[in-house]
Amino acid sequence: MQEQEYQIENQESFELKHIFDCGQCFRWNEEDDKSYTGVFKGNVLNVKKDNNTIYFKGIVNGNIKDIVEDYFDLNRDYTKIKKTLSKVDNNIKKGIEYGEGIRILNQDLVETILSFIISANNNIPRIKKIIERLSESYGTKIVWNKKNYYAFPSLKQLENVSVEEYRNLGLGFRDKRIYDTVHMLLNNQVDYKKWYDENNTLKVREELLSLAGVGPKVADCILLFSDLKRFDVFPIDVWVRRVMNELYIKNPDETKVNKKDIERIAYQKFGNLEGIAQQYLFYWKREA
């Protein structure tokens, strides 16, 4: 592996902050020069945007152009998606204006599953630290510019890790969930390679829910943020509940808002684009 570079001009819908801060990923960090460096699928990549040019460079396995196009979902027409969603109502229109540069990344499925199990009842800084320690401890080291980076560990690399070792990394009560799910995946208790060919998102969701530590919210995040790329899901966490209540349901007692109502309204309004609509609403209300 050696360093490669790539650049693109005038890419629509591509803002680093929007992409990396909208809650979909945990391994991208901002550098002093406002660029971002991240580790994904065994690659280390730095991304910088200047005016209308985006510069990519890093240590990647394969052709950097292919890797960037795939990971950043560059072949999808976000302009068209935004146009369609903007017509729904003024709320989503404002959300889109706020987060117009969001793209949903094609992240590794296993990494996304384990990362979102760790995200349960947890906050982002702590999630990031845990994932970093997990990668440092068991992932493959990649050296770039005299700095050490660590790929997210493969299932094989996690095969012999004990519950206690996870506990020592600070996973807390999530230790057993990670252990169990790693072994459920290793033992092919769910046939996750088939999920890519399954058109029925609900069927895949059903199987995801059988994994330890995967409930409705985590399952929807995996479907939306991994390279399974399903936009017909609507992950509901406290923020989304807050936004949806504020904009559409208007229940004075937010804790009384029914998940089923949120799901119904989301599908009614945004249809099969509800997943990406969720991201615009979430990012808008959480940052603002």
Next chain:
DNA sequence: CTGCAGGGGTAAA
């Protein structure tokens, strides 16, 4: 300094 609530949920009661 100590105490405590709460955090981008899940699983068990």
Next chain:
DNA sequence: TTTACCCCTGCA
């Protein structure tokens, strides 16, 4: 439907 859960942070 309600509650415990492991750890860290912010704040009284």
